[in-house]
Amino acid sequence: MALLPFDGISLGCDYNPEQWPPSVWREDVELMREAGVGFVTLGVFSWALLQPGPDRYDFGWFDEVLGLLHDGGIAVDMATATAAPPPWLTHAHPEMLPVDAEGRTLWPGSRQSWCPSSPVFRDHALRLVEQLANRYGSHPAVRLWHVSNELGCHIGKYWCDVSAAAFRRWLADRYGTVDALNDAWGTAFWSQHYSSFDEVLPPRITPAVPNPTHELDFARFSSDALLDYYRAERDVLRRLTPDVPVTTNLMVSSHQSEQDYFRWAPELDLIAQDHYLDARLAHPRAEQAFTDDLTRGVAGGAAWLLMESATSAVNWQPVNVAKRPGELLVDSLRHVARGADGVAFFQWRASRAGGEKFHSALVPHAGRDSQRFREVVGLGDALRRIGEVAGSRVKADVALLFDWNSWWACDLGSHPTGELRYVDAVHRWHRAVTELGATADVVHPESDLAGYRLVIVPTLYLASDATAAALDAYVRAGGQMLVTYFSGIVDERDHIRLGGYPGAFRELLGVRAEEFAPLPPGQTVALDDGSTADLWTEVLTAPDAEVVARYTDGPLPGTPALTRRAVGEGVAWYLATRLDDAATAALADRLTRDAGVTRLAGAQPGVELVRRGHHLFVLNRSHDPVKVPARGLDLLTGERVGGTVDVPAGGAAVVREEET
Ligand code: GLA
Numbered sequence: 293m294a295l296l297p298f299d300g301i302s303l304g305c306d307y308n309p310e311q312w313p314p315s316v317w318r319e320d321v322e323l324m325r326e327a328g329v330g331f332v333t334l335g336v337f338s339w340a341l342l343q344p345g346p347d348r349y350d351f352g353w354f355d356e357v358l359g360l361l362h363d364g365g366i367a368v369d370m371a372t373a374t375a376a377p378p379p380w381l382t383h384a385h386p387e388m389l390p391v392d393a394e395g396r397t398l399w400p401g402s403r404q405s406w407c408p409s410s411p412v413f414r415d416h417a418l419r420l421v422e423q424l425a426n427r428y429g430s431h432p433a434v435r436l437w438h439v440s441n442e443l444g445c446h447i448g449k450y451w452c453d454v455s456a457a458a459f460r461r462w463l464a465d466r467y468g469t470v471d472a473l474n475d476a477w478g479t480a481f482w483s484q485h486y487s488s489f490d491e492v493l494p495p496r497i498t499p500a501v502p503n504p505t506h507e508l509d510f511a512r513f514s515s516d517a518l519l520d521y522y523r524a525e526r527d528v529l530r531r532l533t534p535d536v537p538v539t540t541n542l543m544v545s546s547h548q549s550e551q552d553y554f555r556w557a558p559e560l561d562l563i564a565q566d567h568y569l570d571a572r573l574a575h576p577r578a579e580q581a582f583t584d585d586l587t588r589g590v591a592g593g594a595a596w597l598l599m600e601s602a603t604s605a606v607n608w609q610p611v612n613v614a615k616r617p618g619e620l621l622v623d624s625l626r627h628v629a630r631g632a633d634g635v636a637f638f639q640w641r642a643s644r645a646g647g648e649k650f651h652s653a654l655v656p657h658a659g660r661d662s663q664r665f666r667e668v669v670g671l672g673d674a675l676r677r678i679g680e681v682a683g684s685r686v687k688a689d690v691a692l693l694f695d696w697n698s699w700w701a702c703d704l705g706s707h708p709t710g711e712l713r714y715v716d717a718v719h720r721w722h723r724a725v726t727e728l729g730a731t732a733d734v735v736h737p738e739s740d741l742a743g744y745r746l747v748i749v750p751t752l753y754l755a756s757d758a759t760a761a762a763l764d765a766y767v768r769a770g771g772q773m774l775v776t777y778f779s780g781i782v783d784e785r786d787h788i789r790l791g792g793y794p795g796a797f798r799e800l801l802g803v804r805a806e807e808f809a810p811l812p813p814g815q816t817v818a819l820d821d822g823s824t825a826d827l828w829t830e831v832l833t834a835p836d837a838e839v840v841a842r843y844t845d846g847p848l849p850g851t852p853a854l855t856r857r858a859v860g861e862g863v864a865w866y867l868a869t870r871l872d873d874a875a876t877a878a879l880a881d882r883l884t885r886d887a888g889v890t891r892l893a894g895a896q897p898g899v900e901l902v903r904r905g906h907h908l909f910v911l912n913r914s915h916d917p918v919k920v921p922a923r924g925l926d927l928l929t930g931e932r933v934g935g936t937v938d939v940p941a942g943g944a945a946v947v948r949e950e951e952t
Contacts, residue, residue, distance in 0.1 A: 297435035302330035302678025304636030321364035328672025331367040337899040340378035362433035374417040375441035376403035391452035408521035409458035410933045420771040429533030439540040448550025449514040477505040511700040537561035541599040552696035563591035566600035578723040584630035585733040604652035618942040629902040629909035684905025689889040690732040692742040702753035709810035717751035724880035729895025746887040752779040755796040768860030769938040772887040801866040802836030802857040817846030823875035894920035911940040924949040
């Protein structure tokens with residue numbers, strides 16, 4: 293991964309000057325300087341104005357904006373402007389419009405009305421990219437290319453005939469023969485045998501449960517189709533402007549599961565990520581910390597760029613919660629603590645018209661004379677003060693395994709319970725570890741695990757042989773590992789691993805389950821160590837493991853719920869149920885202690901501690917001031933810290949630590 297092309301820890305934003313008259317642009321640059329904006333993403337939704345007709349371009353206004361920004365010392369992340377096609381294009385070529393699973397066309401009138409496999413869309417989009425690359429690729433303000441925008445944001449899967457043909461080509465590449473496809477999809481079931489690839493459709497709505505491997509492959513194809521489109525734009529940019537790095541803003545989040553970003557990462561010169569707090573969740577900030585750690589995992593541990601976030605409320609949740617004073621700073625520092633080398637926002641100036649006019653911005657409707665803009669200026673100042681953090685790495689002793697394929701497969705229908713959500717299972721463990729002051733890298737199951745003291749494998753329903761072998765080797769070499777319920781159940785084709793659950797990990801864990809016994813919503817079970825659990829139990833035996841806890845009630849009293857097996861130099865734990873928060877925290881406490889995981893003193897729910905390089909980040913979301921052990925210099929206040937740092941309620945500290 294390349295280093296970020298902006299200086300220090302930069303403040304950035306989307307800049308949409310086409311929404312404002314030129315008289316506002318000058319003031320914009322002035323205010324950007326006041327706020328300390330280091331870069332802007334320009335032109336994301338400018339296609340219709342940059343190219344008013346098939347053979348007409350209007351770059352004059354764009355030249356002027358770019359000149360103003362450059363004169364103001366503001367760098368540009370140049371969008372390729374292809375995210376929203378102009379009406380003249382969709383009008384001339386309705387065949388490029390997306391179609392959903394029910395066969396409904398998604399019409400123009402908002403944005404993203406294009407299909408990534410459409411040759412006519414691609415042709416027009418790539419021509420625009422070429423124009424922009426030729427015209428602006430060597431402009432001194434342009435430091436980064438930004439392909440399209442949140443690829444797959446509103447529609448991640450496409451069911452049109454053009455996509456159906458692309459899906460068939462993708463399948464032919466993957467399987468070679470239709471017999472291999474029949475085998476992988478288990479088409480002997482329900483008379484689904486195909487005689488030719490030509491008979492295969494995308495999984496459009498069906499009378500009963502669709503073939504799950506068909507759905508899983510369509511999910512893989514859909515991620516690849518958007519990635520392929522990204523590559524097409526990137527290749528034009530690389531050919532014409534080889535010195536300018538290329539990225540696109542990913543959406544690593546808990547609501548967006550349609551792109552396998554571990555596959556995307558090698559194609560990007562740097563990882564850029566968008567994150568919006570989701571007030572619908574029980575723990576929105578814990579979800580932010582999780583996606584930050586996953587983004588770092590996608591970036592292979594390198595620094596990444598937060599390309600979009602909100603200074604306050606968004607406008608697309610049922611109730612759009614505003615940030616309270618101070619939250620903008622602490623939320624932004626959370627991204628930096630967890631590996632971001634830049635914090636950017638959608639968007640510079642709050643729109644006065646259009647579908648996002650109630651979305652927060654750096655300059656709100658109230659203008660410069662506002663608490664929000666003053667906080668933005670304060671944020672710019674804080675990021676400047678902590679600039680020396682840029683490029684440093686987050687140190688994590690815990691690896692949490694995460695896989696999009698497993699997510700897609702786990703959340704398909706017709707499973708033992710419809711109540712299980714993969715991401716909830718992963719979050720629960722991430723939050724427990726974080727609240728203890730430990731840091732987790734969220735990584736792909738086939739990553740190198742050698743450096744980690746503890747590996748947590750939450751509900752990894754789909755696991756490859758390579759994953760099973762790597763975990764076996766990790767434990768035998770001295771690693772400590774926890775696997776939780778409904779893991780290792782199927783292979784990459786979504787075929788059950790026979791002989792007893794959890795097939796892929798059964799031998800390593802020394803356990804064997806013959807049946808699942810999920811619990812109805814609201815029902816809990818007690819364990820003989822005092823824990824409470826819900827959602828899931830299994831008819832489990834432990835032929836080759838120590839039983840640490842058993843159920844005392846529920847459908848399986850006396851049955852093992854938590855087991856531990858010493859293997860080689862290491863230890864493999866199995867948890868066959870979903871513990872409540874307190875019991876999860878208690879088990880995380882024991883595991884991290886046993887494994888010798890570094891836990892930063894002073895962490896507790898509401899007080900987050902992360903060490904990045906030689907810097908200790910203290911984020912206090914609690915309602916009380918806290919004292920945290922530290923020695924060095926608090927970069928935010930400029931004050932020496934000689935043993936403990938005092939952090940006010942809702943405040944933060946970034947301490948450059950002295951070597952002790
Ligand atoms: C996404 C998009 C932006 C904007 C924001 C609003 O991140 O990329 O254009 O719509 O959402 O939250």
